[in-house]
Amino acid sequence: MNIRVAIVEDDKNYSQALKNIIDFQEDMECVAQFFNGKNALQKLEALEPDVVLMDIQLQDLSGIDIVFKLTELMPSTTFVMCTSFENDEKIFSALRAGASGYLVKGDSLAKIIQAILEAHKGGAPMSFAIAKRVLQHFQESKVQVQSLALLTVTEKEVLELLAQGLLYKEIADKKSVTIDTIKKHIGNIYRKLQVSNKIEAINKFNHKN
Amino acid sequence: MNIRVAIVEDDKNYSQALKNIIDFQEDMECVAQFFNGKNALQKLEALEPDVVLMDIQLQDLSGIDIVFKLTELMPSTTFVMCTSFENDEKIFSALRAGASGYLVKGDSLAKIIQAILEAHKGGAPMSFAIAKRVLQHFQESKVQVQSLALLTVTEKEVLELLAQGLLYKEIADKKSVTIDTIKKHIGNIYRKLQVSNKIEAINKFNHKN
DNA sequence: CAATCAATTACCCGTTTGGGTGATATTTTA
DNA sequence: TAAAATATCACCCAAACGGGTAATTGATTG
Numbered sequence: 001m002n003i004r005v006a007i008v009e010d011d012k013n014y015s016q017a018l019k020n021i022i023d024f025q026e027d028m029e030c031v032a033q034f035f036n037g038k039n040a041l042q043k044l045e046a047l048e049p050d051v052v053l054m055d056i057q058l059q060d061l062s063g064i065d066i067v068f069k070l071t072e073l074m075p076s077t078t079f080v081m082c083t084s085f086e087n088d089e090k091i092f093s094a095l096r097a098g099a100s101g102y103l104v105k106g107d108s109l110a111k112i113i114q115a116i117l118e119a120h121k122g123g124a125p126m127s128f129a130i131a132k133r134v135l136q137h138f139q140e141s142k143v144q145v146q147s148l149a150l151l152t153v154t155e156k157e158v159l160e161l162l163a164q165g166l167l168y169k170e171i172a173d174k175k176s177v178t179i180d181t182i183k184k185h186i187g188n189i190y191r192k193l194q195v196s197n198k199i200e201a202i203n204k205f206n207h208k209n
Numbered sequence: 210m211n212i213r214v215a216i217v218e219d220d221k222n223y224s225q226a227l228k229n230i231i232d233f234q235e236d237m238e239c240v241a242q243f244f245n246g247k248n249a250l251q252k253l254e255a256l257e258p259d260v261v262l263m264d265i266q267l268q269d270l271s272g273i274d275i276v277f278k279l280t281e282l283m284p285s286t287t288f289v290m291c292t293s294f295e296n297d298e299k300i301f302s303a304l305r306a307g308a309s310g311y312l313v314k315g316d317s318l319a320k321i322i323q324a325i326l327e328a329h330k331g332g333a334p335m336s337f338a339i340a341k342r343v344l345q346h347f348q349e350s351k352v353q354v355q356s357l358a359l360l361t362v363t364e365k366e367v368l369e370l371l372a373q374g375l376l377y378k379e380i381a382d383k384k385s386v387t388i389d390t391i392k393k394h395i396g397n398i399y400r401k402l403q404v405s406n407k408i409e410a411i412n413k414f415n416h417k418n
Numbered sequence: 419c420a421a422t423c424a425a426t427t428a429c430c431c432g433t434t435t436g437g438g439t440g441a442t443a444t445t446t447t448a
Numbered sequence: 449t450a451a452a453a454t455a456t457c458a459c460c461c462a463a464a465c466g467g468g469t470a471a472t473t474g475a476t477t478g
Contacts, residue, residue, distance in 0.1 A: 152453085154454080162408070387426080
C-alpha cells in the first residue's frame with residue numbers, strides 16, 4: 001500500500017521537484033499538489049492523504065493555520081512542515097498546531113523522503129537545525145530554574161501553591177499557618193526573585209518568560 | 210584533532226562496548242569511563258572532554274543533576290544522555306538541565322557514534338522515540354490554545370500583556386484606553402475562559418496546566 | 419435593515435495584594 | 449557556641465483587583 005502524499009507549496013519548481021522524487025519511490029505517490037492555502041484547506045480533507053508536506057509561507061494563508069484546522073478534521077493524516085522560513089516562533093506555533101515533523105528546504109530530497117517514511121510510521125522527523133532550536137527552547141528555562149534555588153523549601157511550596165492560583169488565605173489554610181506568615185514568605189520570594197507581583201513570580205516559577 | 214569522549218555509565222558491559230566503538234573511530238577517543246556519579250562529578254571538569262555520554266539511572270546520583278551542575282562549569286563540553294530510562298519527565302528534566310542530545314540504549318552503536326559527531330558539531334541528536342515525545346509535549350497544549358480561540362483579538366492582546374506581568378493601568382496606557390476598558394476586557398476574558406483571577410487565566414494562556 | 423456583538427468609557431464597592439516595620443522561636447551554619 | 453537564616457505571627461496602609469451595572473459607538477451578520 002503506497003503512502004499517499006500531498007504537497008502544499010507555492011513555489012512550483014520546488015513542488016514539482018518534490019512530486020518527482022516522491023513518485024519515483026516505489027512505496028509512495030504524490031496524490032495532489034496545492035499552490036495556495038485556500039485550495040488546500042478546501043480539498044485536502046476529501047483526499048485523505050497519509051502525509052502532507054506543508055510550506056508555512058503561502059501567499060494567501062499561513063500553513064500553520066491550515067495545519068491547525070485540518071489536524072482536527074483529519075486525525076489520521078500526518079503533517080510535516082517543509083519550509084525555508086524558520087524563526088523560533090514559527091517552529092513552535094507549527095508544532096503546537098499539530099505538525100508531526102519540521103524540515104527545512106535546505107534538507108536534501110533524500111532526507112525528505114526519509115522524513116515522509118518516518119512521519120508515516122508515527123515518528124517525528126526534524127531537521128538537525130530544528131531539533132537544535134527545540135532543545136534550546138528547553139535549555140532557556142535553566143536560568144529560571146537556578147534562580148529558584150535561592151528559595152527555601154517553604155518558599156518553594158508557597159510559590160507552587162500561588163502558581164496554582166490559590167489566594168494567600170487558601171495557602172495559609174492549606175499550610176495551617178496565618179495569612180501574615182504567607183504574606184511574609186511571598187514578600188521574601190519576591191525579593192529573592194527580584195519581582196514585585198504574583199504574575200512575575202509565577203512566570204519565573206513556570207520557567208516560561 | 211580527536212573528539213574526546215567521556216562515558217558515565219554504571220553498566221560496565223555497555224560502557225565497555227561504547228568505549229570500544231568510540232576508540233575504533235579514527236576521529237574519536239574515549240578519555241574516561243566513570244561507573245558512578247560521584248567520580249564523574251569530581252573528575253569530569255579537569256578532563257575537559259568534548260562530549261560526555263551520560264546515563265541517567267546511576268546508583269548514587271542522578272545523571273540529570275550531574276549535567277545540571279557540570280554544564281555550568283564546562284560550557285564547552287556537550288552532554289548527551291544515553292539511557293534506557295525514558296519517561297517524559299526525565300527527558301524534559303535532562304534537556305532543561307542542559308543536555309544537548311538524548312539517545313536511548315536501544316539505538317545502534319553506529320547511531321550513537323553519529324550522535325557524538327553531531328553533538329560535537331553543535332547539533333541536537335535525538336532518538337526518533339525522544340523526538341516524538343518532545344513533539345508531543347508541544348502538541349498537548351493544543352487544547353488550551355483552542356479555548357483561546359474564543360477570545361477576540363483585543364482580548365488576546367490584553368491577556369498577552371497581563372501574562373507579561375503588566376498592571377491594568379500599564380496595559381491601559383500601552384493600548385491608549387482607560388483602565389476601566391481594560392477591566393471590562395479582563396472580565397470578559399475571565400468569563401470566556403471560565404476563570405476568576407489573573408493566575409488562572411494566565412495559566413490557560415501559557416498552555417501550562 | 420434590524421439585531422447582535424465588539425469595543426469603549428464610567429462609576430461603585432468590597433476584597434486582595436504588596437510594602438513596610440517589628441518581634442520571637444527554631445534551625446542551620448560557620 | 450555564636451551568628452545567620454528560617455519560619456512564624458502581627459499591624460498598618462495604599463494600591464490593585466474582581467464583580468456588578470449601565471450607556472454609547474461601530475462593525476458584522478442574518
